[in-house]
Amino acid sequence: MAAQASRALKLPAVNDSASFEIPSVTSAQVALESDELYSSGAPRIVGNSAALQRVLAMVRIVAPTDSTVLVNGETGTGKELIAEAIHKCSDRSNGPFVKVNCSAIPAGLLESELFGHERGAYTGAVARGIGRFERAHRGTLLLDEIGDLPLELQPKLLRVIQERQFERLGGVATIHTDVRVICATHRNLIEMIKEGQFRADLFYRLSVFPIELPPLRERPEDIRLLVHHFAMDYADRMRKPIKAVSEEFMAALARHSWPGNIRELQNFIERSVILSTGIVLRGPLPELPCRIQERSQPPELSAPVTLKEAERSHILQTLLETGGVIGGQNGAAVRLGLPRTTLISKMKRLGIKRFSRLVSPGANRVGA
Numbered sequence: 001m002a003a004q005a006s007r008a009l010k011l012p013a014v015n016d017s018a019s020f021e022i023p024s025v026t027s028a029q030v031a032l033e034s035d036e037l038y039s040s041g042a043p044r045i046v047g048n049s050a051a052l053q054r055v056l057a058m059v060r061i062v063a064p065t066d067s068t069v070l071v072n073g074e075t076g077t078g079k080e081l082i083a084e085a086i087h088k089c090s091d092r093s094n095g096p097f098v099k100v101n102c103s104a105i106p107a108g109l110l111e112s113e114l115f116g117h118e119r120g121a122y123t124g125a126v127a128r129g130i131g132r133f134e135r136a137h138r139g140t141l142l143l144d145e146i147g148d149l150p151l152e153l154q155p156k157l158l159r160v161i162q163e164r165q166f167e168r169l170g171g172v173a174t175i176h177t178d179v180r181v182i183c184a185t186h187r188n189l190i191e192m193i194k195e196g197q198f199r200a201d202l203f204y205r206l207s208v209f210p211i212e213l214p215p216l217r218e219r220p221e222d223i224r225l226l227v228h229h230f231a232m233d234y235a236d237r238m239r240k241p242i243k244a245v246s247e248e249f250m251a252a253l254a255r256h257s258w259p260g261n262i263r264e265l266q267n268f269i270e271r272s273v274i275l276s277t278g279i280v281l282r283g284p285l286p287e288l289p290c291r292i293q294e295r296s297q298p299p300e301l302s303a304p305v306t307l308k309e310a311e312r313s314h315i316l317q318t319l320l321e322t323g324g325v326i327g328g329q330n331g332a333a334v335r336l337g338l339p340r341t342t343l344i345s346k347m348k349r350l351g352i353k354r355f356s357r358l359v360s361p362g363a364n365r366v367g368a
Helices: 050-062 079-088 107-115 151-163 189-194 200-206 220-238 247-255 261-275 287-296 307-321 332-336 340-349
Strands: 069-072 097-101 139-144 165-167 174-176 179-185 209-212 244-246
Touching (some): 069 079, 079 097, 151 165, 151 200, 189 200, 220 244, 220 247, 220 261, 244 247, 307 332, 307 340, 332 340
Parallel strands (some): 069 179, 069 209, 097 139, 139 179
Antiparallel strands (some): 165 174
């Protein structure tokens, strides 16, 4: 979750041996304090990078409309926070802001969760259930992890977005709803369309106004502000006397790639505050640089091979291990989990010569 608070007090970054002063609240820098985006009570989003400012500019543009918004970004970049900011800055801000995580609800229950159900609609439905679309009437509905929505539910979602009406599960009465839909995902929906896992018509309806959230590694200038914010927040909650951040610790945090983005940084600062025993936050330095070093080295990549080449290589290796024996309990077919005839057919198709070439010197038996 990205940072949010009514006030983000900056702690000074200091050397371990340096002296420092405790800043007063009146002189504290507040992240985005003067921005008109927050005049309507929207959550505060800490950062002043150009990448984040572009996102907030798009929030300002789309918030007053009723258009569907698709927020895309890696895990931990603050998609839910951006959706809430859009809601709070819209004309629906006095209405409900309802959230549902499509990946957290079993597929068999998701339809009922979204659209509700009538009594007796399924085993265990002893009373009428109100779905999220009804709860979000005259407000905003956030469909988080929309990429995990089952394919069979996608036509019904498309209908309710286009026609603003639906039926409860097991019901016949048509219910009209006035809901603004915001969707969020970390998945590549275009690739999912190509693979037949997501409907193209639904994607085009959801992506009327797409917003791409930058990962934390693309906004490194915001790391110091976020560290200040989280450190103050957790120090206040845990009643820790932290007044400053070690410069060495801050530099290590700034160098880290943060694949888990803001959520990873937040969790790391929480742990650091828990472990802190003084007024200077230093954190577990021996651990973090190790992780930085490991991720800074590019992985060694093997030469690309086709699926056919990989299959041929695997069969050859197995035949060598069995001394060329194909059938029998210790043969290659059993090891590969294939019928003997299927393996022979694959060998012919892949151009693998049988028997003699596969036997190591000194072997006196080769057979199927």
